[in-house]
Amino acid sequence: MSGDIRVERDGHLTIITIERADRLNALDSATGAALGRAFEEFEADPEQWVAILTGAGRAFCTGNDLRAMADGAGRGSRRPGSHGYGWASLTKRFPLYKPVIAAINGFAVAGGLELALVCDILVAAQSAELGLTEVRWALMPTGGGTQRLPRAISRAWANYLVLTGDRISANKALEIGLVSHVVPDDELMSEARRIAGMILERGPLAVWAAKESMLRGADMPLEQALAYEDLLGGQVGATKDAREGPKAFTERRPPVFRAE
Numbered sequence: 001m002s003g004d005i006r007v008e009r010d011g012h013l014t015i016i017t018i019e020r021a022d023r024l025n026a027l028d029s030a031t032g033a034a035l036g037r038a039f040e041e042f043e044a045d046p047e048q049w050v051a052i053l054t055g056a057g058r059a060f061c062t063g064n065d066l067r068a069m070a071d072g073a074g075r076g077s078r079r080p081g082s083h084g085y086g087w088a089s090l091t092k093r094f095p096l097y098k099p100v101i102a103a104i105n106g107f108a109v110a111g112g113l114e115l116a117l118v119c120d121i122l123v124a125a126q127s128a129e130l131g132l133t134e135v136r137w138a139l140m141p142t143g144g145g146t147q148r149l150p151r152a153i154s155r156a157w158a159n160y161l162v163l164t165g166d167r168i169s170a171n172k173a174l175e176i177g178l179v180s181h182v183v184p185d186d187e188l189m190s191e192a193r194r195i196a197g198m199i200l201e202r203g204p205l206a207v208w209a210a211k212e213s214m215l216r217g218a219d220m221p222l223e224q225a226l227a228y229e230d231l232l233g234g235q236v237g238a239t240k241d242a243r244e245g246p247k248a249f250t251e252r253r254p255p256v257f258r259a260e
Helices: 029-044 066-070 086-093 111-117 145-152 155-164 170-175 185-200 204-217 222-237 240-250
Strands: 005-010 013-018 050-055 059-061 100-104 107-109 121-125 129-131 181-183
Touching: 005 029, 013 029, 013 185, 050 059, 050 111, 050 185, 059 100, 059 111, 086 111, 100 111, 100 185, 107 111, 111 129, 111 145, 121 170, 121 185, 129 170, 145 155, 170 181, 181 185, 204 222, 204 240, 222 240
Parallel strands: 013 050, 050 100, 059 107, 100 121, 107 129, 121 181
Antiparallel strands: 005 013
């Protein structure tokens, strides 16, 4: 795929890699647009069930390419209410109900952390550093960071990270609940693939509906959210996969799910 984005498909797994290692995977307009297209294709493909997002080299992603912004090609010159590059529009257009795992290698800062925050499971390499650093450069996190970070961790830590622009280590991110796993650098992709493999063994329609229920229910009153959960549960229960699961359990064999 053009725009310094590599997309690989391995069975039902899609791996999306940002490949601007010379810029620490900072996103210019072409790369941001290509990233948006990669996720649109993943969402639309019924054979792709889980995605891993990662970066090449020493960084996961460092957000907007500040050099491009300084040249007037980036988000700093945008009009109020617009979302700049395709990647920022991507963080605004989520939710995506298929699971996405962020494999965070090296720096995940500014818009890079905002990208990670739209993922469902965050796995970090031991050397990773994370932060919303925009205020250092008189910019504001507008890829969803000021909204998703306080929903992901405590208000105290969200306030600290947003208002200081400080970076934290992978171990600190694990301590405050920002990531779920920290592994040695050379085990990052194997761990992300291990988790993806676990999800791929589950009923995909049930997984997608469960994610939808969590995301949409979070902004509903509890009674309404429980009713929505029941609605989705009924829809999943009427699928062929929902018949296959109990049948496989009874027959003591691995289930064969087909997302139907």
